[in-house]
Amino acid sequence: MSGLVIAGGEVLTPDGLRTADIVVRNGTIGDVGGNLDRTGLRVIDATGCWVGPGFVDVHVHFREPGFEHKEDIASGSAAAAAGGFTAVVPMPNTNPAADRPEIIDMVATRGREVGLVEVVPSGAITMDRAGHVLTDIEGLWDAGVRIYSDDGDTVADSGLLRAAMERIAALGGVVSQHAVDPGLSGDGHMHEGTISARLGIPGIPAAADDIVIARDLALVRLTGCRYHLQHASTAGAVALIGDAKAEGLPVTLEASPHHLAFDHRDVETGGTRFKMMPPLRTPADRDALRDGVRNGSVDMIATDHAPHSQEEKDVAFVDAPNGVIGLEWSAAVVNTVVGLDADRFFARMSTAGATLAGIADRHGRRIEPGTPANLVVFDPNTETVARSTESRSSNSPYLGKRWRGVVRATIYNGHLTHDSEGVRP
Numbered sequence: 001m002s003g004l005v006i007a008g009g010e011v012l013t014p015d016g017l018r019t020a021d022i023v024v025r026n027g028t029i030g031d032v033g034g035n036l037d038r039t040g041l042r043v044i045d046a047t048g049c050w051v052g053p054g055f056v057d058v059h060v061h062f063r064e065p066g067f068e069h070k071e072d073i074a075s076g077s078a079a080a081a082a083g084g085f086t087a088v089v090p091m092p093n094t095n096p097a098a099d100r101p102e103i104i105d106m107v108a109t110r111g112r113e114v115g116l117v118e119v120v121p122s123g124a125i126t127m128d129r130a131g132h133v134l135t136d137i138e139g140l141w142d143a144g145v146r147i148y149s150d151d152g153d154t155v156a157d158s159g160l161l162r163a164a165m166e167r168i169a170a171l172g173g174v175v176s177q178h179a180v181d182p183g184l185s186g187d188g189h190m191h192e193g194t195i196s197a198r199l200g201i202p203g204i205p206a207a208a209d210d211i212v213i214a215r216d217l218a219l220v221r222l223t224g225c226r227y228h229l230q231h232a233s234t235a236g237a238v239a240l241i242g243d244a245k246a247e248g249l250p251v252t253l254e255a256s257p258h259h260l261a262f263d264h265r266d267v268e269t270g271g272t273r274f275k276m277m278p279p280l281r282t283p284a285d286r287d288a289l290r291d292g293v294r295n296g297s298v299d300m301i302a303t304d305h306a307p308h309s310q311e312e313k314d315v316a317f318v319d320a321p322n323g324v325i326g327l328e329w330s331a332a333v334v335n336t337v338v339g340l341d342a343d344r345f346f347a348r349m350s351t352a353g354a355t356l357a358g359i360a361d362r363h364g365r366r367i368e369p370g371t372p373a374n375l376v377v378f379d380p381n382t383e384t385v386a387r388s389t390e391s392r393s394s395n396s397p398y399l400g401k402r403w404r405g406v407v408r409a410t411i412y413n414g415h416l417t418h419d420s421e422g423v424r425p
């Protein structure tokens with residue numbers, strides 16, 4: 001296999017950022033330094049770019065099996081590679097749900113066949129994500145599952161969740177919770193507040209999230225299970241998880257780029273491209289999430305990439321499905337609206353997710369010789385308007401807007417899986 005040299009970038013090494021060339025051969029990082037022999041190697045110019053571990057997203061929806069008209073593992077993987085990702089964790093709300101080992105095997109195998117990104121399936125907590133009967137948690141573990149979630153729905157039954165946490169804790173896995181109390185979300189479609197009142201759209205109070213999180217933390221105290229909060233949307237979520245960390249509980253928190261970039265006012269002008277669950281909340285909630293990403297109380301960014309077809313989204317707000325796509329703009333949006341140095345940027349975009357997903361031996365690592373070549377070349381300074389997507393769907397609040405940051409190249413398993421026009425081979 002011929003190799004690559006990534007030339008002249010600011011490389012995230014174990015000793016911090018330094019300007020260096022990186023040779024990639026046979027799926028592995030070779031030399032890192034200056035004046036390296038480039039004979040026979042394809043050169044990727046990384047001048048002005050950060051070169052670090054490929055991004056890891058612990059929360060995507062690739063819709064296969066069952067909803068391939070929205071996305072499949074091939075189109076989702078292409079969007080991920082274009083966004084700088086080298087590993088993703090698809091959620092189990094497929095049809096059939098990823099609630100048994102055969103589905104886990106199918107998703108992982110299809111991911112390997114496509115080969116653009118490592119696809120690391122999560123497994124459902126309850127059968128068909130219906131909230132009544134626990135899955136074969138140990139069988140799913142044996143099939144490779146490390147993150148368990150009924151995402152799309154909250155595990156509302158406290159006794160059932162306790163039982164799941166006890167079994168998942170014994171294995172060393174993680175419960176990843178979509179925390180929205182179904183009794184409070186009711187038939188709500190956006191944040192309950194001034195905008196929902198003006199639009200006459202039924203709302204979902206921030207308490208819907210915070211109540212579930214508080215209950216879950218009590219169960220974490222009871223069981224010792226590792227707990228991950230998905231798509232935090234409220235200032236309360238950041239505070240609750242922050243207090244739990246201070247207490248020493250094994251908890252983490254993700255924020256999505258849409259909750260960092262937008263707030264409920266965008267629903268008024270943007271329509272269904274701003275409809276997701278949990279909903280966009282107030283500017284104060286958004287600012288709490290941004291502060292959390294900066295100070296580390298938000299551990300990681302996860303897109304909740306949720307494709308839906310144009311036909312499904314081009315309906316009245318209350319009739320539209322929840323969710324937006326985000327893989328290709330996640331890094332640029334975070335870079336634009338939060339602004340992080342390279343250390344914290346890669347910690348939130350790559351390393352924390354790799355640790356949560358149990359793949360930190362090969363993803364999220366600082367760049368040094370002998371490690372697996374899962375890399376991204378990210379230009380943090382160039383601004384572009386988001387114009388197209390590799391996804392099968394285009395339900396994006398980011399398209400048509402200007403963002404600072406461009407993914408110049410993605411290298412997965414030593415292969416170039418994305419190169420932008422800015423890369424000069």
Ligand SMILES: [Zn+2]
Binds near residue numbers: 151152153230231278
């Ligand atoms: Zn969710």
